[in-house]
Amino acid sequence: MTSVDLFDSEVHPWLSSLQPYQTGKPIEETAREFGLDPSGIIKLASNENPLGPSPKAVAAMRDALEKCHLYPDGSGYYLRDAIARKHGLDIANVVLGNGSNEIIELLGHVMLGPGKNIVTAEHAFVVYKLMAQLQGAECIEVPDPDFRHDLRAMRQAITPQTRLVFVANPNNPTGTTVTPDELDELIMLAPSWVTIVVDEAYFEFLSNPPDLLKHIRYGRNVVVMRTFSKSQGLAGLRVGYGLMPSHIAAWLQRVRQPFNVNLIAQAGALACLQDEEHQLRTRQLVDSQRAAMEKSLQDMGVRTIPSEANFLLVHVGNGDAVFQKLLRKGIIVRAMSSYKLPEWIRVTIGTAEQNARFIAELRIALGK
Numbered sequence: 303m304t305s306v307d308l309f310d311s312e313v314h315p316w317l318s319s320l321q322p323y324q325t326g327k328p329i330e331e332t333a334r335e336f337g338l339d340p341s342g343i344i345k346l347a348s349n350e351n352p353l354g355p356s357p358k359a360v361a362a363m364r365d366a367l368e369k370c371h372l373y374p375d376g377s378g379y380y381l382r383d384a385i386a387r388k389h390g391l392d393i394a395n396v397v398l399g400n401g402s403n404e405i406i407e408l409l410g411h412v413m414l415g416p417g418k419n420i421v422t423a424e425h426a427f428v429v430y431k432l433m434a435q436l437q438g439a440e441c442i443e444v445p446d447p448d449f450r451h452d453l454r455a456m457r458q459a460i461t462p463q464t465r466l467v468f469v470a471n472p473n474n475p476t477g478t479t480v481t482p483d484e485l486d487e488l489i490m491l492a493p494s495w496v497t498i499v500v501d502e503a504y505f506e507f508l509s510n511p512p513d514l515l516k517h518i519r520y521g522r523n524v525v526v527m528r529t530f531s532k533s534q535g536l537a538g539l540r541v542g543y544g545l546m547p548s549h550i551a552a553w554l555q556r557v558r559q560p561f562n563v564n565l566i567a568q569a570g571a572l573a574c575l576q577d578e579e580h581q582l583r584t585r586q587l588v589d590s591q592r593a594a595m596e597k598s599l600q601d602m603g604v605r606t607i608p609s610e611a612n613f614l615l616v617h618v619g620n621g622d623a624v625f626q627k628l629l630r631k632g633i634i635v636r637a638m639s640s641y642k643l644p645e646w647i648r649v650t651i652g653t654a655e656q657n658a659r660f661i662a663e664l665r666i667a668l669g670k
């Protein structure tokens with residue numbers, strides 16, 4: 303046996319089929335591959351904020367740079383305190399993550415393992431499934447007719463081994479939502495051994511946002527995840543958070559790395575929280591540009607799924623081929639075969655100019 307074989311034979315068996323998460327293709331890589339000028343490439347692949355970060359966050363991060371020889375505040379006190387105040391919660395209800403993805407992983411560390419499972423929707427954000435697999439747990443995927451999570455069916459799919467139920471609202475990559483009443487029903491009727499995790503990465507774009515914080519104040523086993531990566535325009539910093547009753551938060555605090563959110567990220571996120579004007583401009587841009595893009599696609603005879611997030615799922619026939627064609631023109635979108643949606647691409651809502659370029663090139667790619 304070679305040392306490679308020996309090593310591989312000792313790895314957790316449930317990792318052998320684990321596929322790494324496919325990220326949006328970076329601008330620099332696309333430029334290198336196709337010999338393009340990076341400044342002419344537009345990335346509409348990862349649901350980032352086309353307006354960039356809040357200027358207030360940038361100023362705070364510049365100041366923080368001077369202190370980066372020091373370790374960050376390991377407890378993230380000021381950021382957690384500001385988040386708690388904003389939501390009318392206690393600091394003990396807030397856990398920071400290196401992106402909200404880390405909150406998913408921390409929940410897995412605490413709750414999952416071989417013999418346990420999670421329940422989620424068939425086309426839900428794929429990281430829930432990956433994190434379950436990482437822990438040797440199963441993932442029960444519940445069909446989602448019309449790409450909407452079916453929360454009653456998800457509740458019925460819960461078994462004695464289920465520990466976490468993941469609901470993304472709005473969901474990525476579909477952009478679809480569930481109603482506040484459906485969420486309340488799931489939370490109130492779920493068995494006592496289950497924690498309901500509601501991923502609100504795109505919360506700021508919702509037209510009818512649910513109030514799930516009441517369940518947290520009541521101490522129910524509910525976790526709400528939010529992020530600074532999307533509407534807040536700080537994806538590169540990797541900072542997100544979970545809101546949850548203190549008895550759950552205490553467990554997540556135990557298992558996280560001591561300095562999981564860096565000093566620059568804490569400073570940027572704190573300043574960003576105070577910049578409501580930037581938030582408003584982002585929301586207005588996404589609302590108006592999403593409607594414009596939906597209209598252009600409809601006029602072209604191209605199907606989309608009604609979305610309440612800053613992206614659209616677009617039916618193009620052969621998603622991989624259209625992704626490649628657009629890439630050669632310097633437009634990065636996302637092919638959806640990893641979501642078992644090979645006929646679709648997902649496109650982030652950009653600025654009016656970016657969206658017009660996308661529509662023009664898509665028209666050519668589809669021969670419309």
Ligand SMILES: Cc1ncc(COP(=O)(O)O)c(C=O)c1O
Nearest residue numbers: 401402403427474503529531542
């Ligand atoms: C539904 C959903 N949840 C969570 C995340 C993770 O975001 P982050 O780790 O950047 O906070 C994403 C990112 O694409 C997402 O779409």
